[in-house]
Amino acid sequence: MKNNLSNIKKAIKYLDKNQCIAIPTETVYGLAANAYSSVATEKIYKLKKRPKKNPLIVHYFDLELLKKDCEINDLFLKLYKKYSPGPISYILKLKKNSLISKNVTNKKNTLAVRFPKHRLTRNLLKRLNYPLAAPSANISTKISPVSKKDVKEEFGKKIRLILDGGQSRIGVESTIINLINKPQVLRLGGIPKEKIKKYLNSHLAYKKKSVVKSPGQEKTHYSPYIKLRLNIKNPNIHEAYVLIRKRKKISSNYFYLSKNNNLKEAAKNLYKTLRLIKKKKYKSIAVEKIPNVGFGEVINDRLKRASNFK
């Protein structure tokens, strides 16, 4: 804890100086900077090689600062009470007098906001008087990081501080829900959309092709840039085979996301496994059929985008 506190103090020092640092969250690690500063947020786009047209998610501790930046409505409060802090992001209307940098929103009048649950990052947010813009800490379109080591692999010495919060517990990004008009899921993620739908007891739209252009909605994303085939029963011998059910046969090219068909566990292990396969220099990946329900739907969404590259 003492060590954490001194690291948090170091983090504040960097952030106050408009530097980027990496922070752990329960979904994936984020590349964070002061969301009120154009200088700081500019650095995020540069480091990530992210197109400016793609707005950033902003992380808050609680509603206190948020209320200064965004209009909040009853539906938001209902979801906030149930799921935040946690793996869900909300698209809200930006207030005209908000301090959020124009860099963050790409001059839109909406803002993606999230309240991460990871203890270390909550400790940090609590001590800041500004929220943190923090997209996933990976180079644009590549695999998201779920540990300090992964972030290092992405950016090397280009970022000065990575807060170490262990492996991300959820392992896939937050579910994004647009609350501007009728609620609509823009990205599948850490809270399966069926759960949210049940809780709201109403129709919840999910548009695979969102009207809002965002990297999570692009065809290529989360990609190891290795040929990837889905729903495969019989892999080739030189191919990495990604599995969710234990096999009798033991083979060095088998990579288990889970051994007992546990889809939540599989989601947690997804990015870590793709990174490992890349490191082992496989030229091709085959994935066994993954049921398209709950976290399985999230895994399939990410794998489809990961397989889509030229």
Ligand code: TXA
């Ligand atoms: O779990 C997460 O959400 C992680 C952790 C670090 O919090 N963050 C994350 O950020 O996944 P990022 O930037 O990789 O994905 C955020 C997505 C992007 O697709 C972005 O375009 C979209 O949210 N987005 C941001 N602002 C938006 C807005 N105003 N309207 C619609 N989509 C928006």
Ligand code: MG
């Ligand atoms: Mg991302």
